[in-house]
Amino acid sequence: MGGTPVRAAEAGGTAPPATAPATPPAAVTPTPPGDRAWPVRALIVRGWDPPATPYGPGHRGIDLAAPRGTDVRAAAPGRISYVGRIADRGVLTIDHTGTGDPPLRTTYEPVHALVDKGDEVAAGDVIGTVERPASAADAHCPRSCLHWGLRRGATYLDPLTLLPPQLLSRGPSRLLPVWGSGKGSESGTR
Numbered sequence: 293m294g295g296t297p298v299r300a301a302e303a304g305g306t307a308p309p310a311t312a313p314a315t316p317p318a319a320v321t322p323t324p325p326g327d328r329a330w331p332v333r334a335l336i337v338r339g340w341d342p343p344a345t346p347y348g349p350g351h352r353g354i355d356l357a358a359p360r361g362t363d364v365r366a367a368a369p370g371r372i373s374y375v376g377r378i379a380d381r382g383v384l385t386i387d388h389t390g391t392g393d394p395p396l397r398t399t400y401e402p403v404h405a406l407v408d409k410g411d412e413v414a415a416g417d418v419i420g421t422v423e424r425p426a427s428a429a430d431a432h433c434p435r436s437c438l439h440w441g442l443r444r445g446a447t448y449l450d451p452l453t454l455l456p457p458q459l460l461s462r463g464p465s466r467l468l469p470v471w472g473s474g475k476g477s478e479s480g481t482r
């Protein structure tokens with residue numbers, strides 16, 4: 293633990309900062325920075341790509357590279373609201389109390405849960421471990437990853453907006469476009 297800040301990109305390299313979050317949506321209630329944690333300390337291998345329509349293509353969360361067995365931690369304090377399997381993947385959700393009505397809810401998958409529904413957790417508490425997909429066809433990422441999502445009611449949000457700038461700049465996580473076809477469209481969606 294106790295990672296050194298990774299600042300290679302700003303220290304004169306050629307790579308531009310990849311994760312420059314634009315203006316965070318006002319939907320997320322600000323809370324003390326100590327109340328937040330990265331679910332896993334790992335590289336972001338696929339970023340937030342909200343679909344233009346409810347059933348359209350896109351990515352309703354971010355993927356963090358993490359081998360099977362990696363500890364998964366609560367991103368913020370709250371109560372475990374779901375532990376179960378969806379499409380043969382272990383899924384865990386936390387309702388974050390005090391974040392409005394309906395409350396913010398984070399989802400983690402595929403996860404082998406180490407907590408039960410109803411448990412109260414603090415930010416940074418280990419809630420499970422990254423699970424191996426049932427089959428290669430079921431894998432969400434080419435290599436093992438944790439999919440982390442954030443929503444309020446039926447609305448999906450960028451999970452990174454949950455983290456304070458201190459965590460975003462200090463963490464080792466940087467968006468690496470190593471997977472996925474890239475080549476974004478002209479941002480012509482509405």
Ligand SMILES: [Zn+2]
Nearest residue numbers: 353354355439
């Ligand atoms: Zn994902």
